[in-house]
Amino acid sequence: MNVETISTEALGDRGYLVHDGGSALVVDPQRDFDRVEDLAARLGVRITHVAETHVHNDYVTGGLALARHHHATYLVAAAEDVSFERHPVHPGDQFAVGTMTVTAVATPGHTEHHLAYVVEHEGQRAVFSGGNLLFGSVGRTDLVAPDKTADLTRAQYRSARALADHAGDDATLHPTHGFGSFCSSGPAVVADSSTIAEQRRSNHALTDPDEHHFVRTLIDNLSAYPSYYSHMAPLNLRGPAAPDLSVPQPLRADELKARIANGQWVVDLRDRVAFAARHLSGTVGIEYGNSFTTYLGWTLPWGEPITLVGSEADVRAAIRDLSRIGIDRPDAAIGDPAHGIAPGHPLVGYRRATWPELTRQKQPPIVLDVRRADEHRAGHVAGCVHIPLHDLVRRLDEVPAGEVWVHCASGYRAGIAASLLHRARHDVVHVDGDWAQAADAGVPITTP
Incomplete structure (x- = not known):
């Protein structure tokens, strides 16, 4: 038995292809399943089964389209009310x-009808645990409904055990979440591999003997998760089609300028340093990288038209990434926004600064903290205004007048926030620095 990992670092998830040299099972594939097909072709194996551990809340699955493309058996929990044909799986079913022998195991907690799959072959066992057992923790339990969180947390504790x-103990463990995904909870850690034996020593779901204490601790430490999650399960229940990953015909300069003038979301993909120095007035800067998909989906209003602006390579990569959360076929303008892509349209910029520069201001400036609430509670600039980035678009009227210094934990989210504020005519300074260095720079910090 061989287990191949298909990582999606931008969302903090992993899918898997497990095979015996001839036949293959794919577990929890992302929507851009061409990566899975390419891997199977290189290995010379045939995809005969595709399995979902659960109806996903953080991405659009590629499972249905992949299974149809290969005439494979599509394994989905029988209890899920889906709108497409699949092989309904009951706990204890074997395939x-x-x-290889695949056994479905009931593991409710992350979702109500969650399944894990135990694969056995010639004395080897591998566990594909989805959002149940992660490395060091378990999947979060508050994504289904607030009034079900406590019951699901108790179920998660019991089903993990x-x-x-x-x-x-000898089984290897292969979770879907826990590599940066907001679907993970508690002390989840990123690792290349683990076993059940190792988790018995380190995973609080297996080491905490007190179910009540585990439930209370996990719930107390749940933090905010992306708003686009609310759209993922409905899309997955309907059965997503394969994505169109082609780059659209680039917009003409007049079309791009018209979209900006009409207040549409035109997203500049360049790094935050370049954007701050010079960009098309009215655009938003969301630097392309591993955090791009999460924060675009979490920050901009869902369902509104999006136009991407940047190099062809960045646009192509962004189209693939956005398809994973159900944002299909954004329009694009190809080129450097600061050099001739929209002749005659105003080019603007704003200041970037460091923490020491903040302390050298004659008068304490207005400071806007755009981190999550849990980050803010752990310590913040004394007297700052707090509006999480994911709330900023709808709360722009709460930002005080005057020069605003905006910060986050690393500078990435603050760059997005600064672009939104500047687009809304605020005088903004982007604090592009590490929060861990603020106190050492002399910034007054309030702690609990």
Whole structure:
């Protein structure tokens, strides 16, 4: 048995292709499943089964389209009310994938009908745990409904332990979440591999003997998660089609200028330093990288038209990434926004600064903290205004008049916030620095 990992670092998730040299099972594939097909082709294996551990809340699945493309059996929990044909899976069901045996195990908690899959082959066992057992923790339990969180957390504690007992200490563990995904909770850690035996020593779901204490601790430490999550499960229940990852015909200069003039969301993909120095007036800067998808989806209003502006390579990559959260076929203008892409349209910029520069101001400036509420509670600039980035668009009228110095934990989110503020005619300074260095620079910090 061989287990191949398909990582999606931008969303903090992993999918898997497990095979015996001839037949393959794919677990929790992302929507851009061409990566899975390319891997299967290189390995010379045939995809016969595709399995979902749960109806995902953080991305649009590629499972249905992949299964149809390969005439594979699509395994989805029988209890899920989906709008497409699949093989309905009940806990305890077994499937033969080539010479491998796959057993479905009930693991409610992350979602109500969550399943794990234990694959056995020639004395080896591998556990595909989805959002149940992660490395060091478990999947979060508050994504289904607020009034079900406590019950699901209790279920998560019990099912994690039952899964560990079922699989046995020698089994390798392969979770879907826990690599930066907001679907993880508690002390989840990023690692290349783990086993059930290792998790028995380090995972608080398996080391905490007090269920009540585990439930209370996990719920107390749940933080905000992206607003676009609310759209993922409905899309997955309907059965997503394969994405169109082609780059559209680039917009003409007059079309781009008209969209900016009409107040549409025109997103500059360049790094935050270049954007601050010089950009098309009325655009928003969301630097392309591993955090791009999460914060675009979390910050801009869902369903409104988006136009991407940047190099062809960045636009192509952004189209792929956005398809994973159901944002399909954004329009694009290809080129450097600061050099001739929209002749005659005003080019503007704003200041970037460091923490020491903040302390050298004659009068304490207005400071806007755009981190999450849990980050802010742990310590913040004395007297600052706090509006999380994901709330900023709808709360722009709460930002005080005058020069505003905006910061986050690293400078990335503050760059997005600064662009939004500047677009809304605020005088803004982007504090592009590490929050851990603020106190050492002499910034007055309020702590709990």
